[in-house]
Amino acid sequence: MASKFVMVIILVLDMIAFGLAVTAEQRRSTAKVVEDEEKTYDYCVYDSDISTGFGVGALLFLLASQIIVLAASRCFCCGRSLRPGGPRACALILFLLAWITFLIAEACLLAGSVRNAYHTRFRKMWDIETPPSCDTVRKGVFGAGGAFVFFTFILTELYYYFFSKANDAGGAHYGGSSGVKMSEFR
Template sequence: MAVSATILVLIIALHLIAFVFAVGAERRRSQAQVFPDEYDDRTFCVYTTDASTIYGLAAVALLLLSHCVLNAVTRCLCCGKGLVSGCSATFAVVSFILSWISFLGAEACLLAGSARNAYHTRYRGYFGGNHLSCATLRKGVFAAGAALTLFSMLASILYYWAHSKADTGFWEKHRNEGLGLTTQHHPHQGSDFDNKA
């Protein structure tokens, strides 16, 4: 299997768009302000927009789509016809493991960040007291997801390239072996024919 420019562009584009959404989610995290309740002496939390939850979930979906495309093309490394043993196959296995680790890490950060960002507490406590605080997402969760998305993109590209190189080598090796068997010349048969003539 040769490297397909279309597959490479698709994988890179999906990862980069997911990265942009993850960065946007980090910048648009929900913030909360405490306001007094006009009917009693309690205070309540008022939150800003939930855009980062939508951005985070969009990044999750794009990253998942990219990983599905990659594993469908390469047959998830274990369902294909096999790779040539050597440096390319070893590099493909290592890159495959790194791409899965970074993918799962990015998905975990983005999903956890989206869920936590969507969680809103209503009441903070009694006026002047500090019994409860407004639940907000800690800074850096979406940023970690964005960084892992870039690492996943790099590992996915390296895995696809190494897998394609090892897989191409497999078919070239067997094609050359087949050609060698069919074009083999037997000199003693020709000499027997000449002797009979």
């Protein structure tokens, strides 16, 4: 059966990643327009850059979780073959779905972090006639990343469970027989 230790580690890492993604969404940078002392131009002043760190942290915890699952299951394709049947088919489908949601989650977290860091670290100055727009990260980018972190967690746990079930199935593994088996001929 599935290793409870691996499943608990996946749970802990994914829940930390989810928490960091939700916190990044709540702590997105805000901006205000400020006029310089000589009143020649306006510029945007952003508050803290903490959501970038939370987004990158969520990205790294999710990546660590995925690496552990891949190492524990030998990336589904390496190692001995799995016994044919329902658990193997479920494991394959869940493996593909988990990778899709993982890639979407990583893309959302990376895009939100990069965009937030860009806004808070670089200043663009405008003349007094055209006020600045003070762009910030769109609401929901980190939230979408957090939602896909949660979906990835569910699919990964189920994948690992079905992979272990197919891997531990009784009898010889598919392709594990070394001889040719024949029935009696009459």
